Amino acid sequence: MTTTSSPTTPAGRPKQRPGDRVFAGSAKGAGILILVILAGVAAFLVTESLPALTAPADEIPGGEGLIAYVAPLIFGTLLAAALAILVATPLGVAIALFITNYAPRRLAQVLGYLVDLLVAIPSIVYGFWGIYWLAPKLVPLFQWLEQHLGFIPLFAGPASATGRTMFTAGLVLAVMILPIVSAISREVFLQVPALHREAALALGATRWEMIRMAVLPYGKSGIIGGAMLGLGRALGETLAIALVLSVSGGITFNLIGTGNPSTIAANIALQFPESTGIDVNTLIASGLALFVITLAVNVLARWVVNRRADFSGAN
Amino acid sequence: MAKRIDVSDLDIYYGNFKAVEGVNLSIEPRSITALIGPSGCGKSTFLRALNRMHEVIPGARVEGKVVIEGQDLYGADVDPVDVRRQIGMVFQRPNPFPTMSIYDNVAAGIRLNNKKMKKADLDDLVERSLRGANLWNEVKDRLDRPGSGLSGGQQQRLCIARAIAVEPDVLLMDEPCSALDPISTLAIEDLMAELKERFTIVIVTHNMQQAARVSEQTGFFNLNGVGQPGRLIEFNPTEKIFSNPEMKATEDYISGRFG
Numbered sequence: 001m002t003t004t005s006s007p008t009t010p011a012g013r014p015k016q017r018p019g020d021r022v023f024a025g026s027a028k029g030a031g032i033l034i035l036v037i038l039a040g041v042a043a044f045l046v047t048e049s050l051p052a053l054t055a056p057a058d059e060i061p062g063g064e065g066l067i068a069y070v071a072p073l074i075f076g077t078l079l080a081a082a083l084a085i086l087v088a089t090p091l092g093v094a095i096a097l098f099i100t101n102y103a104p105r106r107l108a109q110v111l112g113y114l115v116d117l118l119v120a121i122p123s124i125v126y127g128f129w130g131i132y133w134l135a136p137k138l139v140p141l142f143q144w145l146e147q148h149l150g151f152i153p154l155f156a157g158p159a160s161a162t163g164r165t166m167f168t169a170g171l172v173l174a175v176m177i178l179p180i181v182s183a184i185s186r187e188v189f190l191q192v193p194a195l196h197r198e199a200a201l202a203l204g205a206t207r208w209e210m211i212r213m214a215v216l217p218y219g220k221s222g223i224i225g226g227a228m229l230g231l232g233r234a235l236g237e238t239l240a241i242a243l244v245l246s247v248s249g250g251i252t253f254n255l256i257g258t259g260n261p262s263t264i265a266a267n268i269a270l271q272f273p274e275s276t277g278i279d280v281n282t283l284i285a286s287g288l289a290l291f292v293i294t295l296a297v298n299v300l301a302r303w304v305v306n307r308r309a310d311f312s313g314a315n
Numbered sequence: 316m317a318k319r320i321d322v323s324d325l326d327i328y329y330g331n332f333k334a335v336e337g338v339n340l341s342i343e344p345r346s347i348t349a350l351i352g353p354s355g356c357g358k359s360t361f362l363r364a365l366n367r368m369h370e371v372i373p374g375a376r377v378e379g380k381v382v383i384e385g386q387d388l389y390g391a392d393v394d395p396v397d398v399r400r401q402i403g404m405v406f407q408r409p410n411p412f413p414t415m416s417i418y419d420n421v422a423a424g425i426r427l428n429n430k431k432m433k434k435a436d437l438d439d440l441v442e443r444s445l446r447g448a449n450l451w452n453e454v455k456d457r458l459d460r461p462g463s464g465l466s467g468g469q470q471q472r473l474c475i476a477r478a479i480a481v482e483p484d485v486l487l488m489d490e491p492c493s494a495l496d497p498i499s500t501l502a503i504e505d506l507m508a509e510l511k512e513r514f515t516i517v518i519v520t521h522n523m524q525q526a527a528r529v530s531e532q533t534g535f536f537n538l539n540g541v542g543q544p545g546r547l548i549e550f551n552p553t554e555k556i557f558s559n560p561e562m563k564a565t566e567d568y569i570s571g572r573f574g
Contacts, residue, residue, distance in 0.1 A: 195410040199474070202368055203424040203481070204400030213423060217414030 045288040052281035059278050061271075070286045072250045076166070076261030077290065080241060081234040083170025083255070084177055089227045091174075092181030099182075100189040101211060112186065118179035127243035130172035135163030135244065142167070142256040153253050160258045164246035167255040169263075172240050177230030184229065188222025189215055221305045228301040235294055241266035264290040317344035317515040318384035318484040320365065325379035326544075327357070327364050329372060334360045336544035338379070340534060347507060347516045349526035349553065352536030353568070357545025358519050361536070362487050365517065366402035367395040383484060400428055403478035403514075407490040409470035411462030411477070418458040420473055421445060424481040440480060448476035449506050468499025475506065479514070486510065488518040492525065504529050523569055527557050535565045 057065035095115065099108045139161065146157035192215050200210040216223075247262040247270075262270070264286045272283055320342040327335040335357035342348045350358040363369040364377055367388065381388040388398050403424075411420045421441045425432060432440075441458070445451040450472040454465070462473050471491060478486060488507075492500040507516060507529050520526050526533050533556040538545040549556065549565045560566045 193410075195406060195408055196412060198368065198371065198406065199410040199412065199477075200423075201371060202366065202399055202404035202406075203427055203477070204396050204398075205427055206396050209427055213427075214412060217412070220414070 042291065045284060045291055048281060049285035049288045050281075051278060052285040055278055055281070060282055061279055066282065066285060069282060070264075070289055072261040073264045073267050073286055074289055074293065075251045076245075077235055077263040077265070077293070079166060079253075079261070080169050080173055080245075080263055081231055083166070084173035084234040085227055085231050087171065087174035088178045088181050088230055089223070092178050092226065092230070093185050093223055095178070095182040096185035096189055097211060097215070099186050101207065101215065115179045115182050115186070119183060123176060123237060124239045124243070126172055126176050127240035130168060130240060130244040131164065134172060135165075135168050137163070138165075138168055138171075139163040145256055154255050156254045157257055159256050160246065162246060164244055164260075165256050165258075166245065166260045169241050169245045169260075170255070172244050173234045173237055176237065176240060177233050180230045180233060181223075181226045184226030185219060185223050188219040188226075191222075192218045224301055224305055228298060231297055232294055235290065235297070236265050237263075238265040238269045242269050317513060319344045320485065320515065320517075321380075321382045322365075323380045323382075325361070325364065325377060325381060327360055327369065327377050328375065330374035333544040335364070335536075336546050338547045340547060340550045342515060342517060342532065344515045345511055345513070346532065347511050347518060347530040348532040348534065349530035350517065350519045350534045350536060351521070351523060351526050351568070352545070352548075353538075354521075355541075355545070356536040356538045358534075358536040359489055360545070361547075362489055362517060362519050363404075365485070365487055366404055367398045368404060370395055400424075400481065401483055402485045402487060403481065403483035405471070405474050405478055405486065405488045405491045408494050409467055409474050411465075411470050411473050413461060413463040415462065416459045417445075417454050417462045417465070417473060420462045421476050421480050424477060428481055444476040444480035445473075447479050447510070448472045449502060449509075450476055466499070468495050468502060471495060471499070471503060472506065475503070475510075479510065483514065486514045486516045488516065490519050490521060493521060500525070523557075527553060533557070535560075535562070535568060537564050537568070 052060065052066055055066075057063070057068075060066050060069050062069045095111075099111050099115075103111060139159070142155075142157070142159035142163065142165065145155040146159040149155045150157055196214040196218060197210055200213040205213055241263050245260055245262060245266065246258065247266075248259045250259075251261055252259060268283050268287060271279070275283060322338055322340050322342075325335065325338040326333060338361060350362060352358045360369055365381060365388075369375045369377075377389060383401070387393065411417075412423065415423065418441055421444050422437055425437065425440060442451060442455075445454060450469060453469060454473075457464075462470060465473060471494075475486075475491075492503050495503065504525065507518070510516060518526075518530065530553045532550065533553040534550040535548045535556065536545050537548045549560060549562045551561065555561075556565060557569060560569065566572075
């Protein structure tokens, strides 16, 4: 909204102040450091993957080549993350809206703190919660889904007896990323200028209409940003998935069955201790795939946010 | 359709704090009424009480009556949302919705009130409203562009177009020109002179020349000290207020001999 104008520099060489130079230099250095780290990680992944990329198919674990090995993992990663984001985004936005627009101030503060606290819970705790509490509780639901909605491929069954399914893993991930999505959405909703809220109210908008006209459009880029951060965590989540998901199958959309594809990160964690030689290279190659997926997701999110930058409310 | 406003014994509170006390006045339809007074005297609060916008602040309430053409705004069964649909408002800082195009900004209020309107009718209404706000010629080629790309004066006229598009009974303006340059201010003042043919207009202004130029009636608000409620000191025809005010405090204020 407000623009800050830089002071005009006098003609000729501006005076160099040591403080400015140190600050500019360290800021530039920090910026470059990020690029160096990113490039370093990418270079490591590529060089260490090369042996697996060039190896004959029968040397790769599973014996059917790298693609056949990595494809179900990529599928499982995307499926679990997609489930998580589908559940967590609407819920997270709803929580943020409640905190910023509906809750009395006291309650809003308490809820805000609680949400922030949830971010700090380590993922292994979520994993234990998922396997010992959530999974058994979901078994009856899976049986019901199989019986009544079994014609939908997602719920084809046969329903898992342990509850350690893709469905459960997606829900655990959703609970994990919920605080991230809702904390970031909340911050953005708090930034909506009172002017825009009042503009909507003065036109005779109800509170919900005001939220739809002024709050949600203004916060859209923030919601997408929060969802992408959550997605990043969901894609890379290792321990919770490794604990919860009972892995045995290939690519399947059956969310409640016994044969679930693993995810890249969980697979690496589970397989790495017992791997040597080309197996390690194969795991690193799957890590490279995860790296590329995460990068692609972020680029996509940027593109979505920038597509209507004129209307973002930031000008 | 312009309507008359009768306010009797109006007290406005924020929680336990009495912000405005004992206002009595009547505003004629198709006229411009200016409210002047020092900062913090309650004139904006009073204006916002006329369409129940002050209730946006938790704890705000009123005692007394605001009657618009026989309808008590604060009646037990009156929904503030309906009140605001009848009584439009223009704010101090231009506030078009930044996420909407110019067209959608004007159509926003109509879409709230009447969800189903033919595209052609809506196009007509948007054009009519923008013409009514003297903005059509400047924006007709870029109706699909964001309203935030316009100049401050254009944005304010866009907000006026948005407010008049729903054909309100009354148009409230809270220092509509205080963020604008003199040329944009003049454009808004000319516009107000046209709009009063159709609407009852109440304007809060810090600019006394503006009050003298545009209004028929002027109300002077003042307060005795910090923490005291604001009061309507004098309400008279604008000419009288600026040439021969009844109250000493009014004269002191308009002649600049004010503490």
